[in-house]
Amino acid sequence: MAGKVKDELLYDHNHDGIDRRGFLKCMAWAGTGAFCVIRGGVLRSYSMSRLAEMDPKEMTGELGFAQISDSHMGFNKAANPDVAATLKAAVDKINGLAVTPEFLLHTGDISHLSKPEEFDAVDQILKGAKPQDVFYVPGEHDVLNDDGKQFLERYGKGAKGAGWYSFDKKGVHFVGLVNVMNLKAGGLGTLGHDQLEWLEDDVKHLKHSTPIVVFAHIPLWSVYPEWGWGTEDSAQALSYLKKFGSVTVLNGHIHQTMQKVEGNVTFHTAASTAFPQPAPGKADSPGPMKVPAEQLKSVLGITDVNSVRGQQALGVVDSTLE
Amino acid sequence: MRRSVSGAVFTAVAILAMGVLGARANNSSLAMQAKAESTEVKIDNFSFTPATLTVSLGSTVTWTNRDDIPHTVVSADDPKVFKSKVLDTDEEFSFKFDKAGTYSYFCSIHPKMTGKVVVQ
Numbered sequence: 001m002a003g004k005v006k007d008e009l010l011y012d013h014n015h016d017g018i019d020r021r022g023f024l025k026c027m028a029w030a031g032t033g034a035f036c037v038i039r040g041g042v043l044r045s046y047s048m049s050r051l052a053e054m055d056p057k058e059m060t061g062e063l064g065f066a067q068i069s070d071s072h073m074g075f076n077k078a079a080n081p082d083v084a085a086t087l088k089a090a091v092d093k094i095n096g097l098a099v100t101p102e103f104l105l106h107t108g109d110i111s112h113l114s115k116p117e118e119f120d121a122v123d124q125i126l127k128g129a130k131p132q133d134v135f136y137v138p139g140e141h142d143v144l145n146d147d148g149k150q151f152l153e154r155y156g157k158g159a160k161g162a163g164w165y166s167f168d169k170k171g172v173h174f175v176g177l178v179n180v181m182n183l184k185a186g187g188l189g190t191l192g193h194d195q196l197e198w199l200e201d202d203v204k205h206l207k208h209s210t211p212i213v214v215f216a217h218i219p220l221w222s223v224y225p226e227w228g229w230g231t232e233d234s235a236q237a238l239s240y241l242k243k244f245g246s247v248t249v250l251n252g253h254i255h256q257t258m259q260k261v262e263g264n265v266t267f268h269t270a271a272s273t274a275f276p277q278p279a280p281g282k283a284d285s286p287g288p289m290k291v292p293a294e295q296l297k298s299v300l301g302i303t304d305v306n307s308v309r310g311q312q313a314l315g316v317v318d319s320t321l322e
Numbered sequence: 323m324r325r326s327v328s329g330a331v332f333t334a335v336a337i338l339a340m341g342v343l344g345a346r347a348n349n350s351s352l353a354m355q356a357k358a359e360s361t362e363v364k365i366d367n368f369s370f371t372p373a374t375l376t377v378s379l380g381s382t383v384t385w386t387n388r389d390d391i392p393h394t395v396v397s398a399d400d401p402k403v404f405k406s407k408v409l410d411t412d413e414e415f416s417f418k419f420d421k422a423g424t425y426s427y428f429c430s431i432h433p434k435m436t437g438k439v440v441v442q
Contacts (some may be wrong), residue, residue, distance in 0.1 A: 077390040077411070113392055113408060140431045141392070144408040184435050185398035185428035228434040285368035286432075287391055292327075 058272060059108030063170040066094050066131070067215070067303035069252030070112040070272030072141065073122045074112035079275035079288035080296060083112075084121060090273040090302045091129045097129050097304060100130045102169065107252035107270060108139025108180070108217030110155075114146070118152055137218040138163055139253065140180040148181060164195050166202050173206055175199065177216035179231045189231035196233060200240045215250040221267045224280035229254050238265060250303070254286075257301065271301035340385040362386065363437065365393050365409070365429075370437035383439055387411055393435065398426040405430075 071087045078087060094101060104126070111118035119142075136155040143151055148162055156163035162178040177199070179189035191199075203212070214220065220237065223229035231237075241247045243254055247265040255277035260267040275288040276299040283289070291299060341344070343356040361381045364371045377383060385395045387409040395415050397403040403425055406415035419441040429435035 066400055079390070114409060144392070145430070157378075183433040185396075185426060185432055187433045226434070228432055287389065289367060 031036055034299050048127040063172055064099050064101050065103050067107060067270050068107045068273055069107040069270040069273055070109040070255055071122055072109055072112040072274035073118040074115055075274055079290045083274040086300050087125050087273045091125060093302055095130045103131050103133035105215050106136045107215050107250060108137050109141045111142055111308055114142055120292055135176060137176045137178055137216055138180055143180060160198055161194055172211045172213055175214045179218045181218050186258055187232055188225060188228055191237055196236055199237055209245055211246040212241055212244050213248045218253045219251040219269055220249050227286045269301045273300055346405055364388055368432060368435055374438045376440040378442055382416050383440055384414055384416040386414045393429045395427055396430045398428055
């Protein structure tokens with residue numbers, strides 16, 4: 001309880017004009033982060049400081065796109081009193097990339113409380129991004145109170161069911177899945193029978209050589225079930241993708257970057273543009289992690305994914321907002 | 323319909339029982355009162371406290387979100403007995419239990435968060 005009171009004071013303190021400016025100033029501070037490249041199914045991780053030494057060709061393919069996640073517009077607690085500013089910083093970072101991504105993926109928790117003004121604020125900020133196409137899947141914070149009706153009206157036109165869909169870009173097949181609906185007590189994320197059936201049918205006629213990118217909010221691998229960081233029926237979804245040579249799964253939800261390679265599948269979670277969460281089991285609960293303002297941007301970020309046509313592999317590059 | 327009728331009967335019985343106890347001894351009456359007052363569940367740090375709350379029939383239980391993340395209070399039964407709107411920090415949800423039994427519930431945003439209300 002004492003800790004809580006301290007947090008509240010800190011939060012009020014941050015709303016003081018001078019400190020707010022200090023906070024924003026700190027966000028312009030540049031530091032180092034990390035990015036990862038996958039080649040032939042093997043993930044390599046590099047420090048952001050090494051970006052300059054890297055051959056730009058290694059990061060350039062026929063298709064590049066960026067992933068952002070967990071913008072939680074409306075969140076205003078101590079962990080980040082200005083989530084709009086950090087989302088704008090993510091957009092600036094995207095706009096500053098050497099190669100402009102062809103589109104953006106937002107892997108959910110666009111809003112914090114599913115309020116129309118929160119979605120509006122995100123839409124407004126993303127209008128400032130060079131890539132104008134944005135593909136969304138909902139997070140559990142986007143479908144509160146109305147079973148996702150508002151989300152579907154805003155972002156799910158033409159989508160199936162609760163908002164799942166697929167599309168093709170330059171030979172890469174993208175599948176957006178929804179695993180935040182009808183969650184059961186004590187359970188994990190759920191795709192459900194209808195969506196699984198649709199997925200099986202959606203990929204059935206694709207060539208084995210087609211690179212597949214699946215994106216959904218909650219991780220489709222078991223990151224930490226104790227905190228609900230996994231999806232009950234993800235194994236069945238992945239069984240439909242076994243025949244493909246290259247499958248990349250992009251998720252959000254856990255507010256930190258994490259990667260895993262399992263056979264033909266590379267799993268990847270993106271950082272949040274709003275606030276970091278603790279590493280699995282490293283805290284009593286998965287609540288927002290309070291880090292000093294000058295460090296905040298080093299734990300928030302965007303993901304830039306580059307597909308190299310013909311190589312059947314996707315390069316995934318994480319960069320922090322620094 | 324059946325639930326509300328039997329609930330009313332139980333409530334009537336409870337009121338009668340309280341009346342009898344109250345007439346017999348002031349201490350018992352105070353004890354009942356104290357029991358009836360402990361109907362608060364705190365939501366904090368991604369958990370419900372107490373995880374199991376026992377209340378007397380007809381009690382109204384209030385959940386208060388003290389966490390810096392929104393949560394919900396949703397009955398795990400089918401059909402759902404109660405379902406709160408999303409509760410932001412410091413927001414509350416109350417539900418009156420008019421039928422004895424064990425009510426399991428969870429946070430529909432973070433389903434690993436579960437709790438129980440035992441109504442006697």
